[in-house]
Amino acid sequence: MDDVITTAVLRVVESMQENYGEQLTIDDLARTAMFSKFHFSRVFQRVTGLSPGRFLSAVRLREAKRLLISTSLTVTDISHLVGYSSVGTFSSRFTHSVGVSPSRYRGLDLLVPPPGGSTRGAAETGTGIGTLRGTVVSPIENRPVFAGLFPDRILEGWPVRYTILTRPGPYVLKDVPEGRWHLITQAAAAGQEDAINYPACGHDGLCIGRQGPITVSAGSTITLSDVVLRPMSVFDPPVLLALRQLMSAELSRR
Template identity: 40%
Template structure:
């Protein structure tokens, strides 16, 4: 689908559509479509026995190499590693999250996350380099319920903070499949500084929220392929 196709469907000019979509969603329509394609690739790797070549073609990539590189960058592991990860998530969780903050100048982030009537259990809070939850976190922590959090040893830089609920309660109007989540940013972290993060509110996913791409042991559960 082209930008012209989407704008025609919305009965507006493509320039107006691009501005409004980016303002509401936080990313361009093209970037959003790329995220949806990779999220579908994750589902196919998890729930089917299709080969990586077949999945690459099914989600619109003309080159398996390009697909594998993009998938690895955004999910944090290769397509084959992700399939194995889904089959053996329990053992990976026992070892703890493999992501560790980079060395170098570091600061701290303090904040609070709310998830009233959305989450029944624990929450994951991670620091990522963009508005989409993808790749590996620079720092992360978990909470047993909503409330204050502290992220220490955050590398100096410009970051987004994402919060995700492991279990989402029910559904709401306009909801889509996926965990409840919320994000704030960008936030600038300086060496030795403590930054107070605006309150994070975890909400049910809807059409305007890009799918989560990063493979987090906190969220993923084993699912048989076949």
């Protein structure tokens, strides 16, 4: 990747993390990158996998998650602090992205998995028709690993299918709906689970892996190459799904 592009996108991501409460526009972000607006949007999506606007929204919601569990600020105050003028809009987007409302997330120890067990997600898009299988390789040994299918390259909203492994190794996702999906895997070292609600810094205590897009068609059984987890970087979109709570609930259920 071109060093000039990498440096420019890094400046923008750092600006988002420092100024998430401001009403940043695409023009503001392009000026920070020192690119034209149209060129900036293209290279930002190429580096991060998301548009600048969607990445900024994810940064804001990640910060809202952190504030909800680390402060006693009201939901209204937090919505304003992270750049929302309407608490209703904030609550709606938070609920869609995280899986529960802001008020529920604040007191949440466990997130009840959707009906159907660990290989199903709540976002049903049709009858399951395919199977994905493969192996997760992680530098974090003997720790649980989440593997889920999402419409985009971000852990946002309920996965269409998911599983939670007790340690890195083989996985199977059954009854996968027809479509194009991104497989996203995540693991955290012991004591590093809260790192998911902070900006990533390349620390090997929080790792992520991706494959996709993967096209699933009727009756297909797809064996993927190994998914190799790596430390999350500043260019990885924030994790929005209440993943720690979901994993705790699933492992407790077992």
